[in-house]
Amino acid sequence: MADQLPQVLVLRPPPVFTLLETQFSQKFHFLRAWESPLPTADFLATHAASVKAVLCSGDTPITGDILRHLPSLQLIVTTSAGLNHINLPECRRRSISIASAGEIFSDDCADLAVGLLMDVLRKISAADRFIRAGLWPIRGEYRLGSKLGGKRVGIVGLGSIGLEVAKRLEAFGCIISYNSRRKKANISYPFYSNVCELAANSNALIICCALTDETCHMINKEVMKALGKEGVIINIGRGSIIDEKELVQCLVQGEIGGAGLDVFENEPDVPRELFTLDNVVLSPHVAVYTPESFSDLYDLMVGNLEAFFSNKPLLSPVLDE
Amino acid sequence: MADQLPQVLVLRPPPVFTLLETQFSQKFHFLRAWESPLPTADFLATHAASVKAVLCSGDTPITGDILRHLPSLQLIVTTSAGLNHINLPECRRRSISIASAGEIFSDDCADLAVGLLMDVLRKISAADRFIRAGLWPIRGEYRLGSKLGGKRVGIVGLGSIGLEVAKRLEAFGCIISYNSRRKKANISYPFYSNVCELAANSNALIICCALTDETCHMINKEVMKALGKEGVIINIGRGSIIDEKELVQCLVQGEIGGAGLDVFENEPDVPRELFTLDNVVLSPHVAVYTPESFSDLYDLMVGNLEAFFSNKPLLSPVLDE
Numbered sequence: 001m002a003d004q005l006p007q008v009l010v011l012r013p014p015p016v017f018t019l020l021e022t023q024f025s026q027k028f029h030f031l032r033a034w035e036s037p038l039p040t041a042d043f044l045a046t047h048a049a050s051v052k053a054v055l056c057s058g059d060t061p062i063t064g065d066i067l068r069h070l071p072s073l074q075l076i077v078t079t080s081a082g083l084n085h086i087n088l089p090e091c092r093r094r095s096i097s098i099a100s101a102g103e104i105f106s107d108d109c110a111d112l113a114v115g116l117l118m119d120v121l122r123k124i125s126a127a128d129r130f131i132r133a134g135l136w137p138i139r140g141e142y143r144l145g146s147k148l149g150g151k152r153v154g155i156v157g158l159g160s161i162g163l164e165v166a167k168r169l170e171a172f173g174c175i176i177s178y179n180s181r182r183k184k185a186n187i188s189y190p191f192y193s194n195v196c197e198l199a200a201n202s203n204a205l206i207i208c209c210a211l212t213d214e215t216c217h218m219i220n221k222e223v224m225k226a227l228g229k230e231g232v233i234i235n236i237g238r239g240s241i242i243d244e245k246e247l248v249q250c251l252v253q254g255e256i257g258g259a260g261l262d263v264f265e266n267e268p269d270v271p272r273e274l275f276t277l278d279n280v281v282l283s284p285h286v287a288v289y290t291p292e293s294f295s296d297l298y299d300l301m302v303g304n305l306e307a308f309f310s311n312k313p314l315l316s317p318v319l320d321e
Numbered sequence: 322m323a324d325q326l327p328q329v330l331v332l333r334p335p336p337v338f339t340l341l342e343t344q345f346s347q348k349f350h351f352l353r354a355w356e357s358p359l360p361t362a363d364f365l366a367t368h369a370a371s372v373k374a375v376l377c378s379g380d381t382p383i384t385g386d387i388l389r390h391l392p393s394l395q396l397i398v399t400t401s402a403g404l405n406h407i408n409l410p411e412c413r414r415r416s417i418s419i420a421s422a423g424e425i426f427s428d429d430c431a432d433l434a435v436g437l438l439m440d441v442l443r444k445i446s447a448a449d450r451f452i453r454a455g456l457w458p459i460r461g462e463y464r465l466g467s468k469l470g471g472k473r474v475g476i477v478g479l480g481s482i483g484l485e486v487a488k489r490l491e492a493f494g495c496i497i498s499y500n501s502r503r504k505k506a507n508i509s510y511p512f513y514s515n516v517c518e519l520a521a522n523s524n525a526l527i528i529c530c531a532l533t534d535e536t537c538h539m540i541n542k543e544v545m546k547a548l549g550k551e552g553v554i555i556n557i558g559r560g561s562i563i564d565e566k567e568l569v570q571c572l573v574q575g576e577i578g579g580a581g582l583d584v585f586e587n588e589p590d591v592p593r594e595l596f597t598l599d600n601v602v603l604s605p606h607v608a609v610y611t612p613e614s615f616s617d618l619y620d621l622m623v624g625n626l627e628a629f630f631s632n633k634p635l636l637s638p639v640l641d642e
Contacts, residue, residue, distance in 0.1 A: 136589035147613035171492035292468035
């Protein structure tokens with residue numbers, strides 16, 4: 001029975017797959033590469049030569065090597081909004097379609113970005129630590145946090161997540177400006193073509209852009225210096241958008257004011273120097289993780305696969321610019 | 322020189338006084354009761370019989386006893402928004418004026434309320450603890466948080482803080498309703514006259530009301546049961562608005578889903594049972610604490626005292642309803 005269902009290759013199970021595997025498996029027959037004792041290349045050569053569709057997450061690299069072993073591949077469905085794990089030129093060359101999570105995570109990502117900013121400014125996690133360590137009765141008053149209202153917030157990457165961040169922060173009285181590849185039509189927030197200039201004019205930077213060759217290590221020492229000693233960096237994009245080594249040094253030496261980080265360069269490894277800093281809030285790449293968004297994601301992933309196998313248009317195709 | 326300045330009694334120094342004492346002391350001559358070795362009653366009898374103005378904070382009780390020792394008192398300036406530390410009937414009887422912090426903290430309080438709600442729902446502090454304990458590489462994926470958008474949030478006390486909370490949460494897609502002494506004119510949010518009914522129809526309650534005889538322990542076991550196993554309570558009002566013993570029991574036994582608490586019944590003592598719970602965020606009564614609001618508070622406190630001593634109307638008088 002299961003063999004009659006359309007075949008979908010999974011190299012490593014995305015969280016939404018693990019959580020909702022029973023439902024997924026009623027609709028598709030999954031080739032489970034991660035469970036095989038064979039090396040990936042052998043598994044693919046033996047079992048996946050005819051596979052037309054892959055389901056993957058943002059931390060499963062779909063390299064040129066993988067693609068070479070999948071000569072019949074026509075569709076990659078990724079549970080991520082980002083595409084930096086996929087060899088896009090090769091997909092383009094072979095006309096492999098890609099469907100992504102699209103904007104399904106934008107609200108949750110924006111919520112976490114605002115939550116991290118608030119936490120760093122108002123010291124929520126640090127204060128919670130202070131109480132749990134039993135220090136309130138001993139040390140008395142806690143250090144002042146910093147007000148959200150009136151803060152100049154620079155959004156790096158004003159896509160669907162960045163716009164949701166801006167909408168929320170306006171309700172707190174923050175003053176928004178942004179940097180992106182080009183000025184957006186119909187957006188009244190001040191635009192800075194240079195991220196350094198944006199940093200120099202901001203109390204906080206919120207990194208919401210995609211990781212590409214251009215944005216890799218875009219937030220470098222120069223940007224951090226421009227942001228300054230009171231400035232805060234929030235990253236819900238990808239770890240490598242920031243030069244993490246420089247970031248750690250700037251935080252340790254007090255050259256920037258604080259950071260809220262949901263992503264890191266070598267997850268799950270987080271630089272241990274950050275563990276002792278009270279002006280840093282660390283989050284294990286969970287910006288998109290709520291049951292509500294997972295349920296929406298499930299519907300979208302299934303919808304894309306079903307559309308593909310019935311020759312209908314994808315629900316959330318990735319369109320090259 | 323200092324003796325020629327208007328006299329103001331301070332029983333215990335409010336934080337804003339400690340922080341900005343030099344500026345304060347250029348304008349007023351402060352009688353510093355907390356520095357005297359004498360018992361308070363003796364200090365007041367000896368030094369303060371003629372004092373006309375008191376500067377106090379929310380944790381300095383201005384009892385009938387204190388007032389009896391201050392026969393010339395005409396003004397109490399409190400650095401708090403709440404008045405539950407002041408014997409109001411006695412002040413009314415003696416026509417002692419009161420000036421409070423008014424709405425100066427509303428933005429900061431509302432920010433922290435939203436921050437605590439987000440932290441409980443998205444597990445920000447708990448996730449930060451998870452990383453700092455080095456658990457990410459060992460345990461892998463972190464538990465899912467819960468989405469803010471679409472949550473039904475019941476605001477208990479829709480004054481200036483409650484309205485600011487509502488404004489912010491609307492930007493996150495939350496659905497607002499409220500309870501207060503009476504239905505507000507010109508407010509379209511659904512009104513519940515009964516806090517239990519509000520709880521039964523809410524995913525989260527945010528306590529923004531003043532502590533009065535009527536609101537003391539208003540959030541009791543019945544309200545928590547109505548809120549239910551997934552429900553979250555945020556308290557930025559006063560600790561005693563919640564029956565803390567019941568709250569601890571409900572949290573320990575999983576009868577409510579979580580809590581974000583800036584205030585407690587016996588500060589700085591926090592029930593230790595809460596220290597081990599990951600669905601609880603603890604904050605040391607810092608909702609109003611930012612340098613920005615302190616600076617505004619200083620201006621307001623000085624303005625009220627100057628107005629009083631030059632027979633002008635107070636800037637932020639407390640008007641009996």
